[in-house]
Amino acid sequence: MSHWYQLEADVVARQINSDLEDGLTTATAQQRLLRDGPNELMAAKGKSPWQVLWGQISEPLVVMLIVAAVISGIVGDLRDAIAILAIVIFNATLGFRQERKAERALAALKKLAVPTVRVKRDGQIQECSMVSVVRGDLVLLETGNVVPADGRLVETVNLQVQEATLTGESAPVDKQASAVLTEEQPLGDRCNMVYHSTTITRGRGTFVVTETGMETEIGHIARMLQSVDVEATPLQKRLAQLGKVLGAGAIAISLVIATMGFIQGEPLRQMLITAVSIAVAAVPEGLPAVVTIALALGAERMLKRQALIRHLPAVETLGSVTTICSDKTGTLTANRMTVTVLDMADEQVALEDALNNPSLSLLLLSGALCNDASLDNDQAIGDPTEAALITAAAQLGLPKRKLDQLWPRIDEVPFDSDRKRMTTYHRCEQPLPTFLQQTWQQVAPSHTNTVVFSKGALHSLIPTLDRVWVDDQVQPLTDDLRQRICSAHDHLANQGLRVLGLAFRPLASAPEELEHQLVFLGMMGLMDPARPEVKDAIGLCQTAGIQVVMITGDHPLTAKHIAQDLGIGSNPLLTGQDLSKMPVDELETVVTKIGVYARVTPEDKLKIVQALQRRGHIVAMTGDGVNDAPALKQADIGVAMGITGTDVAKEAADIVLQDDNFASIVAAVREGRVIYDNIRKFIKYTLAGNVGQLWLLFLAPFLGMPIPLVPIQILWINLIADGLLALALSFEPAEQRVMERPPYHPNESIFSRGMGADILWIGLFLGLILILVAYDYQSSGNPAWQTMVFTTLAFSRIALSEGVRSSSESLFRIGLLSNTKLLGAVIVTFCLQLVVIYVPVCQVFFSTVALNGQEFAIALLLGTVIFWAVEFKKALFR
């Protein structure tokens, strides 16, 4: 059988029952979707429930607990063994549920990240999800698309495809629909085919789908690579490390305490059990679950703020961002371009005054013809710059569709951000309408019936020019004229306008080179208003210690004007030209001072990211085009535009902005900070409490007391505090000042900025309160002395959970109700503690006695002391 590439496109279409004119019908497409299944590469399978459970149980901290339970069982206290196992089961259940929830949240995010595809069905161009592309579909491709399936090309215009994913060859290859290959060819040489997951680097085309999903070439490879493991994020790795250190520390300390107790004359068996309980209590076993859930829920919250997370580590890195490099157009500005000024031969005319000025129609006409946007019921579709041009032309009675009929396009050199210009070649259909007839006759000698139009940034257009259209005739481009044009350009750019130059050249026949010996026509100034919310977002970055850098393909004067408008400030500006002369080393020395980069190419972005990173910055970089991919990959956080971004940019990015809005990046950064803050709060809370408990157990023997808590009580405290209360802390909403402090560097210790000291002093203070209670009641021979200590400790830990909610604000300012999950946990644990000391069955199990009213009140009062101490310290520092 012949391969698809050995057949004409129409033969291929016939063989798979498709139609090259109208595509499939919607009904057929649906049937085929049912028959062949969705166009998906079978993703690496998610973890099975058993794997998740095993992951939970095999955590080092949990293994420690299980060993502890076994030792307790052997040594003889079944109660403790049961209690420890209860902790294990409680934790595993919690962790299991959270991890499943996290997995589901991430799976939902993944679904959202599936690109859409333009297909032709029922004769209409429609958008559909890549997953629902079927065999026989006609798919339209343009620069920046990722090819959604394998297929035979039907039409190509300068189409180039990068097929490195399949062939390893990174240079793009040319594609030609008309080619029919006779011999068998390796994949890289099949120039009339396109393949799933390759990317369009230039031009456009249409292909008919021959294979989808796992039947595609990439599908064959995917089958081989199915078991990809999800890697832990840097924070998860660091916390796992911390867990190990704490575990080892806990064992060491518990052995010391047990030995001391033994020397004091406590029975060995009792001391062994105590050692085990202390070790269990000192370990923050809830930590892994908290981190997983905090990251996944954070990703969900970021989506609500329009940032779609593609890689989980991005959630934590976002909180550490120190520099945001943002494109100007569409991200800082609204991308609602309108032509406001026309400039011809030094005469500047506002668009509204240009009505009925025939000499300007040539300028508008060329802008509309050298243009890929289209008008649909007065609504322009396409690149906003181009949309503005056809809208302006239509306003002056030159609708694009009509112009396209009169001057059909026969060739083109597409726009790209490196060249910053675009050129098209047209045939002129006679007869023209009278009002255009006159204009055309003026510019085109009688034997010419083709014309080149070019538009682009002035500096990139100038090398293609040799004449100028002045006063309705062609004149040579003299130095004087060039000077005049440039100063007119600067005048427009100084007002913050994007300036496009236009040129043309009438010809009798196709030229050797399109962009050569052109006649300069004039310029248009386009206005793009700043997004209203961006100014505040930039202000927020400034207080948060985050530098904002504008990167634009626009002219320096335009860029500067808008940067000042937005408050990016008067930092110095570098142009792409400056950058090209600068090695990265030199850029590195100045890079932190630059606020605006103008006239840059996507390659420059890579250089900027590298230089910033070498200076220790954590960089978020935005991008939308194919060429932005390397910079997006290099940045710590690659940010792709959801609306205007190409598939290629999205694939390279860590997050995709659903609304293309700079303010959404800042919102995501804020969420990232909240997550990190909450993890810190969790650690502070559990460790400070555990340290307090350790002091109590450590100091008691020195004061000649027996061990003040029985093992089961230690385990109980551990269950309520490290379990319920601590977990609820990860739902803490943002602190008011979250964007008023400098970012945490990813390598900065978790205990930095006073947290380590807080843990130590709170722990010591708590230990002292407890030891005083113990000493007082024990020395007076009160049989309830252990229950007093136990209950004061429980109440202290409950109170402390509310105290650590904010690192600087008082609880009375943030309010009890702003974290209802924690409030619920507080109430539940309080009630449970009452049950444990007052219900007779529990008294036996927990070795407690009922406290009388006075004792209970004292325990309650002393329990809140630690809370007041924490609040006092916060007030002091405020």
Ligand code: ATP
């Ligand atoms: P920013 O970098 O600020 O987000 P951008 O990415 O839109 O802007 P480019 O698309 O690289 O910037 O445009 C750079 C320059 O190229 C513009 O200043 C303009 O002069 C010119 N230009 C933009 N779009 C077109 C187009 N469709 N045809 C011709 N020239 C264009």
